[in-house]
Amino acid sequence: MSPEHQAGPTPSAWHESFVRRHVGTDEQAQQRMLAALGLGSLAELLEQAVPGTILLDEDAASPLPEGATEPAALEELRALAARNRVRRPLIGLGYHGTHTPAVIQRNVLENPAWYTAYTPYQPEISQGRLEALLTFQTMICDLTGMDVSNASTLDEATSAAEALMMARRHAKRKGPLFLVDADALPATKAVLAGRAAGLGIELREVDFATEGVPEGDYFGALVQYPGASGRLWDPREVIAQVKETGALAIVAADLLALTQIASPGSMGADVTIGSSQRFGVPLGFGGPHAAFVAVRSGLERQLPGRLVGISRDVDGNPAYRLSLQTREQHIRREKATSSITTAQVLLAVMAAMYAVHHGPEGIARIGRRVAACAASLAAQLRASGFTLVHESFVDTLEVRATGQAADIVAAAAEAGWLLHQVDADTVHLALDETVTAADLASIAAVFAPFAPDPGAELTAVEPGEGWGELARTEPFLQHPVFSSFASETALMRHLRRLADRDFALDRGMIPLGSCTMKLNAATEMAGVTWQEFGAIHPFAPAQDVAGYLDLIEQLETWLIELTGYDTVSLQPNAGSQGEFAGLLAIRAYHASRGEAAREVCLVPSSAHGTNAASAVAAGLRVVVVASDARGNIDLDDLKQKIKDHGEQLAAIMITYPSTHGVYEAEVRTVCELVHDAGGQVYVDGANLNALLEVARPGEFGGDVSHLNLHKTFCIPHGGGGPGVGPVAARAHLAPFLPGHPAAQRAEHPVAGQAPQAHGGAPVAQAPYGSPSILPISWTYIRLMGAEGLRHATASAVLAANYVARRLQESYEILYTGENGLVAHECIVDLRPFTARTGITVDDVAKRLVDYGFHAPTMSFPVAGTLMVEPTESEDLAEIDRFVEAMLAIAHEAEEVLAGTWPAEDNPLVNAPHTAASIAVGEWTHPYSRETAVYPATQAAPAEGDHVTPGMRVQSKYWPPVRRIDQAHGDRHLVPTWPRD
Structure with missing residues (x-):
């Protein structure tokens, strides 16, 4: 796909296109990569890799809007944000106003060193x-x-x-x-x-x-x-x-x-x-x-x-x-x-650093001030003739106002406050740390016109009336970490020190199979910290969240188009919750047809690792389906399992492309076999980055899928969260997708039909899950457009196949498709390598740290293997650097095998090497300090590679510790800072 075809008729349009910045390999690099595979174009690659029975026509029209420039996309997003009305919420019910310290917002929430890291x-x-x-x-x-x-x-x-x-x-x-x-x-x-x-x-x-x-x-x-x-x-x-x-x-x-x-x-x-x-x-x-x-x-x-x-x-x-x-x-x-x-994780880090920022005295002071505000307001309301439902409280009040609750709530809204109406006679309000003395007066003024005995004034009241023995006497946050960084200078340095001890995407490639560690562009992240998205309560009235609801509807509609399904729920706030929601929908659908006895879920051995656990959580009984020698679902075993379980069959959960890293040619056959037996097909969307605008699971046989917005759609992994795992389904499952009693809009788009309510039980606390990060995925799709997404998919498949082909010089690639190609990831089989050299998958993973890389996925889905996914965002220099590191490690293993280095003392089994480990006075290892921490790649830079060997080690990452004793940590569990 040429730049002109991809982004417009002129080179300048391509230069302005976001696609050029998202996809790391340019046209020249891709031609080199294609040549290594013996192919002439991305289109030919897709035709060879993707089964023709599911491959979409490249020239088919898409209802997605054309990709926008970054300024244009942000302008549209600003317009949506402006449609949200930010009023101060006192609704409570699990959500409260709070101040995010600027030092934490800047150094954690907005810092790619924190938000682009992977699960540890x-x-x-x-x-x-x-x-x-x-x-x-x-x-x-x-x-x-x-x-x-x-x-x-x-x-x-x-x-x-x-x-x-x-x-x-x-x-x-x-x-x-x-x-x-x-x-x-x-x-x-x-x-x-x-x-x-x-x-x-x-x-x-x-x-x-x-x-x-x-x-x-x-x-x-x-x-x-x-x-x-x-x-x-x-x-x-x-x-x-x-x-x-x-x-x-x-x-x-x-x-x-x-x-x-x-x-x-x-x-x-x-x-x-x-x-x-x-x-x-x-x-x-x-x-x-x-x-x-x-x-x-x-x-x-x-x-x-x-x-x-x-x-x-x-x-x-x-x-x-x-x-x-x-x-x-x-x-x-x-x-x-x-x-x-x-x-x-990202939010847990923020909360932890909030406690570090304020310290134990500050946290206690905030809690006491909020309680004091509540006590003061309660006293004023009582003096004004109101009755409190509960006389003992901390920061939340329910006020009796016979027949006036709706009017009080309306008056509060006019004054800029959101209260909660419990019933016609009761108003609920929860105070928080953002409420000042002036705010308290404003809140009291809302009630004044409705007071039976107006005129009482606010006075300071000490909290704790009615607490009795419930008043806290236990100390908390006594460890020095909570009192050592009181100044912003100290906390800023603490956060920098912690970030420096990590390896995140801002340092280098994280080639994790099944996890899609791709670019999380700054433009995509921009909306996360806007007040119009961040300061909205999940139970705010519909008229206050029109922008959010429109963004959500647009995103649902785009995901419907991209997946080939009919409807989408964005409520699940993790992939596991999306899996769970989809399986609950299947169970409810069967029950609605008088087939509640369908309780068997087939899970192929090639499926994503969480599938079986999600099936059990949904009350299903798991039956494993074997894989054949090429990593595909074994059709004979599938037919036998279907025969064995007959009318008990509820569903099959397949991952496509499979976790083995291949596009299975018989996916339509698998779906048909299960459908013919009365079951439903769940297609795990963990690997959707290999399908966007190339194939649609809802069209090749899926009934329901979850999608990982924190993988395919650019929401960062955040060091292990947050995630969003929407569930997409065919129309017959729409009534059973998760609903929510507090949803501002019950109906959701349904392809070719009128909007329809999702009537299943909620799987998340908030109606729309984790909506403040949905602008990231909205912006990604808006920037890319249909052509850009197809180009990204093809580029990801190209990168994986290029890596697989080059690594074949020294390693075996476990599974490939019919034409010897993989999908968006490849499994490097180290078992023969280990049997021959004694170097294990752990040794290779830890040695990669010395070369400046995060390890690929280890021993999943097959023990003794590495699963590599380079993504479309990495440039060719970084991909080659990774390949060269892997080839160099293979050469080092040969040195061990040849006896140059002892099996028990070599750079691989001792990896990773810290700065402290090479600063010792006497170096006793049979390899040099330089070999330990500045290993030279065995392969010369590829032709045209502008990165010189010297530059490759210029930004050396130094691991803070050497290899960790895993068993010791389990035998001696220490899950908190010492409290002595």
Whole structure:
């Protein structure tokens, strides 16, 4: 595809095109790469790689708008943002106004060193992120009084659902009943209902504060503390009664309130959940925000998500790593403790650094000031003749105003405040750290015209009336990390030091298979910090969020076109949640047809690693389908499994292109076989970067797919989150996609039909999941247009095939398609290499760090292999540099095999090498210091490569620790900063 064809009739148009900046390889580089493959054009490459039965016509018209220039796209996005009305929300219900410290916004949220990093599976080059997450875990444990916290979860409601599943697994009682506080957050109750329905769990609402604990064979109970209504009461007796029965006592708590009131841990809770959004993370119309699940000792192996711990490297130095990774989905599959893969690392880092920024005294002062504002307002309202629903509270009030609630809420909106109407007689408002003395007067003035006894004035009131023994006496945030960076200079340097300990996309290529670590362009990121997107409450009235709703509708429509499906829900806030939502839709569809007995989910061995765990979470029984010798689904085994399970077949989950990195030629046949048996086809969208404008899963047989906006559509990985995992489906599944009781617009676009409501249970706390980062994907599609997206797809496929072809000099490529080509990634099989040389996949991965690279995906989906995905964003010089590093490592392994270096002491088994390791006085290794840390590539620079060898080492990345002892960290779990 020539520049003229790609972006317009003139070279100047190509120069202005964003496509030129997004795709790293220009036309000249691509011709060199194509020549290495014996091909003449990108079109020929696609014809050879993609089965003709699914390949789209390059010249077919697309309803997507043509790609825009960056100024034009931002102008359109500004116009959408301007349609949102920013009013100060006092709605609460799990979301509160907060101030993001500028030092954190600039140095974390807007810093590519933080937002372009990947999940810290390679701990030696992730020490900064891991240290920050340890700070987050310590903050959570200190405030909740629990022993262990995970490194963040998706939102508070899904954290409650994960806690429900934990209780079901662990509780001594095995009855089907779970008790839910009647005063729990409404969104939490809705998400719990959806999670429980598919698993045969009965939920029962209980007003614990007035009714206590009922009789029944329940396995767990969730208490909201303080209640969603603001009510503060002492749950100690309820917690004790629940635990006495062998059930798990779960508390949903507010972190800022916990600076003032007793922690759940001090009251005996088994599990505490909540959100850290109040700690400096913008509202963002609902997300992303870092929630958490924290547990007492003994439950740490049941935790969902990730857990950071302190271990040591080979020299005995402290080092951080992800602990207890054997719980993870891609390892345990259907036996995993959770289907969650995406955490909210970037937001967890922000929340942790908010605590570091303010310190324990500052955090306590903020909490006390908010409580004091609430106490002052409450006193004024009482003096004005109003009655409070609850006399004991921290920062949330419910005010009786018989027959006047709607008028008060309307008057508040006119004054710039958003309150919540509970019913005709009750107004709900939650104060937050942004409320000043002047603001408090403005809020009081809203109520004045409706007061039975007007004229009372605001006066300062000390908070704590009615708290009694609930007033907090426990210290928190006592570790020096929370009191060592009080000045902005110190905190700025702390954040820089942490970032320098990491390897992110701003340093170099991250060639991770199945993860698509591509450019997250600055223009795409621009809208994230705009107030018109960031300061909006998820339950704001529809008239205040017209711009958001239009952006969401446009993005849904574009995704419908790109996938070939009929409708899309953007609510799932991670790929795992998209998988879960799609499977729930399939189950509900079968049930609606009187076929609820369909409960078997076929999962090919070539499918994405989370599929099996998601199927189990949706209440399905997993049956594995084998792969043939070429990595394709074994059709004979598929036919046998279909025959074996007959009318029990609910669905098959396939990943396309497969996780083996190939476009399977018989994908239509697979879909037809399952459809003929009455099942549905779930196409995992993890590898959609190989399909955009090339093939559409909704057209070649898929019924439903999730899409990873944090992969294909340029939302950054953020060091392990945030993510967005929309679910796209055919029209017959539309009624069963996730809805939400608080959605501002119930209807969603449906291709060729009138808009239709999604009527399934919500899978996220907010109606639209994590909408504040949707402008990133909207901008990417708007910049690229249909032709640009096809060019990007073809360029990604070209890069992967070029890498595979060059690496074949020294390594075996495990799977290829019918014409010897791969899709957007390739699997390098190190098993024969290891058998011959003794050098393992771990050795190669760690040695790549010395060469200045993040390792590819290790031992997934096949043990002993590396899965490489270069993406379309990398330029040829960087791709060649990676290839040269891999070839040089192969040469080093030959040196070991030849006896030049001992098998137990060589640059590979000792990698990675730190600066400290070569600064020792006496160097005892049989290779030089220079070989250790400045390894020379064996291949000369490719012709035309402008990067000289000297420049290649100029920006040397120095890992902060040597290889980490993984087993030690699991045997000696240290998940927080020492509290002594």
